[in-house]
């Protein structure tokens with residue numbers, strides 16, 4: 535099994551087709567040591583993280599800091615203003631025990647007004663441009679769940695790569711992010727390739743869909759040697775045009791609720807804290823994302839168990855309408871919730 539690498543057009547990086555994510559807050563240092571060292575041993579050479587994940591940068595450094603030359607490091611600020619973003623870059627450099635971070639992102643973009651703050655004079659973009667000039671960071675990226683907000687950032691011309699949600703259940707990047715990034719010569723990364731394990735009943739097909747698509751790099755939460763082996767084996771096989779065409783045809787058959795997984799209907803986090811939308815914490819984003827997928831393909835036993843937990847909470851819905859009032863795409867969320875409850879005996 536030989537890792538497949540891709541030369542990215544904008545940053546010029548030569549990156550493994552699958553990169554490591556870092557939702558590792560709950561993992562022990564010992565587990566992180568095994569996960570990141572195994573990933574590097576398999577040829578994974580990019581680790582994507584965020585300063586907002588609190589301990590993630592420190593755990594990565596403790597695990598593979600001494601192998602810094604073997605991987606690109608990507609981190610992210612959730613701050614919107616230049617002063618805090620600048621301090622955060624310096625803090626990341628200190629934590630990573632390095633003098634250079636390959637890519638630094640403006641992240642957590644769930645509302646267009648947030649990106650407006652970050653792009654305005656005195657905003658986070660200024661701090662990233664300054665850090666780039668000073669050689670503290672190599673490239674500037676953007677991450678988030680709102681294609682129209684990422685678009686605003688990309689159109690400044692300063693953004694060199696973008697990370698967004700893309701998987702078999704959420705295919706909208708084929709229509710929005712991927713053509714936009716191609717037009718602006720922006721390198722592309724996707725997160726949640728198996729929707730936090732919920733799409734694992736067709737894992738091979740769902741991952742090959744991404745590996746054969748026009749996307750550059752899949753960022754995957756690979757935290758055990760078995761999962762790393764599996765991801766690397768699938769990533770290593772070169773896709774053919776026929777494979778992509780066939781998978782795309784199949785994928786097109788899936789219905790779509792219109793959800794982009796922005797999360798606003800449940801709650802959202804800003805540096806100032808978390809704001810709750812649904813009084814019962816009903817996981818509408820997950821129900822909206824999986825609704826048609828489950829109907830068509832079912833779920834694995836584990837995923838179905840989690841789905842039933844979501845539905846158990848969803849039964850508390852009192853139709854208060856707060857989720858629909860905040861949904862940027864005016865989606866009929868409660869209709870889907872009630873249908874999902876009915877269809878989950």
Ligand code: SF4
Pocket residue numbers: 811812813814815816818850851852853854855856857858867868871
């Ligand atoms: S309508 Fe239901 S799901 Fe939506 S916010 Fe109110 S209780 Fe939550």
Ligand code: SF4
Pocket residue numbers: 792793794795796797798799800818819822860861862863865867
């Ligand atoms: S239903 Fe609307 S508000 Fe909720 S996650 Fe999807 S797009 Fe966002």
